[in-house]
Amino acid sequence: MKFVDEATIEVLAGKGGDGCLSFRREKFIPKGGPDGGDGGQGGSVYLIASIEFNTLVDFRYRRHFRAKNGQPGMGSQCYGKGGEDLYITVPIGTTVYDCDTDELLGDLVRADQTLLVAKGGLGGLGNIHFKSSVNRAPRKTTDGTIGEERTLRLELQVLADVGLLGMPNAGKSTFIRAVSAARPKVADYPFTTLHPHLGVVKIEEHRSFVMADIPGLIEGAAEGIGLGIKFLKHLSRTGLLLHVVDVAPLEEDPVDAVHIIEQELGKYSDALAEKKRWLVLNKVDLLAPEVQAQHCQAIIDRLQWQEPVFQVSAVTGQGCQELCYQIMQYLEAAKAEYAEREKNNLLIDPLLMDDEISSPE
Structure with a gap:
């Protein structure tokens, strides 16, 4: 369809x-x-x-x-x-x-x-x-x-709990195939994903979340280069963004790739640029085991990344399960916090103005 x-x-x-x-x-x-x-x-x-x-x-x-x-x-x-x-x-x-x-x-x-x-x-x-x-x-x-x-x-605007973000061929489609039943097209050339895909990630009984994969962005997407940024609106409803980065690209520096995406997000929407975003370093299986940790840490240090970072391989499944468990815990905690905030708001009579609420003597 x-x-x-x-x-x-x-x-x-x-x-x-x-x-x-x-x-x-x-x-x-x-x-x-x-x-x-x-x-x-x-x-x-x-x-x-x-x-x-x-x-x-x-x-x-x-x-x-x-x-x-x-x-x-x-x-x-x-x-x-x-x-x-x-x-x-x-x-x-x-x-x-x-x-x-x-x-x-x-x-x-x-x-x-x-x-x-x-x-x-x-x-x-x-x-x-x-x-x-x-x-x-x-x-x-x-x-x-x-x-x-x-x-x-x-x-x-598709409804999803988690959105995948990254450059073309960063491995977003492979990742969503690895953790859900979604089957987007995967190939060794850019822009294999031409429209958003949704996948349900099931952790266990009654514990699952929806993940959205959108077409990759490139520099100048805000001006219409590549597939442009028309699909970014599908990430506006998500509670968490996963910024997927290829740690072993043939031509482009992973750090530059992250900065390009950040610039395009800022051009599209300040709210989307400020949304909670985790860094997912993908394709770690392409690195030699003895240099894997050092190479990933160098990327993190250069980015001065403060949010959670995960090292995964969507092809072999390395680190994918742990990442999904962490996402589930984050979403459940956010949902509980929202419910508690709504409960507290209901305890205050909305008809009372701030200056009318006084502490008992």
Whole structure:
């Protein structure tokens, strides 16, 4: 399946039904008076997140969506039937923007979460509403209003706990293949990964996390060189970044490779550049055992790296299991810290201002 992470669609909500002009006509009841009912409300358009979809590819073939119109009112004070709402299924992680205003309309991050993107028109009023003491037989009605029309830009940001970052051929795809069931393409030439891949890393029963592999970056990616930085948005939701570095490249210095990626991150987003990032020195199996530790330590010293560092070989599996256990512990600790912080926030009455909270005497 082709991975599509951006799409533009047009949505049109249904028009409200017109109000009815009608008078009651029954035998032996002269001048029965107005009895025209209201029109039904037009159908609205909603987006709903589903776990069954993982790309926006369907919107390449269908771009226009329209909800049903409301039916007009009828006599005997019968209201018109409302138009059926339209639900458009999108993958979890879809961000929705209004193309005309560039306004963020919503972010669908949970299964079955819905977002109203176009509200249906209101039904018109029947002549029964315009009856008065001076106008006993009104011939006035109102038309239903038109539904909202919008052009939407959908952007998919994959949901993952951990994101892999690095230069092309650093071994990111090989690593995610080694620790999960994901099977991205692996070859001895750059840019074998052309779109993001997700893999579930299972530590043990009820302990697992999701890892995302994105195409490699090169110098000038922010200006569109290579595959550019359009896939970096998929790392914005992750809780941890693994910066994978080839410790034994044929031409490029590993330290320079790290600095290039850091520069591209800064050009893309300050928030992403400041995200927690661990250094993963990959392909240590290519180094002689007697120089392996010394070579890796030299890279760490030159980088002045303060975060955790791991030495692994994605091909042989060396160090991969230990790294995954450390990731699981970090994610669980972060989750527990977040839950505790939320619990403490709930203990404070949000209606009380800071200056109203005083310590007991």
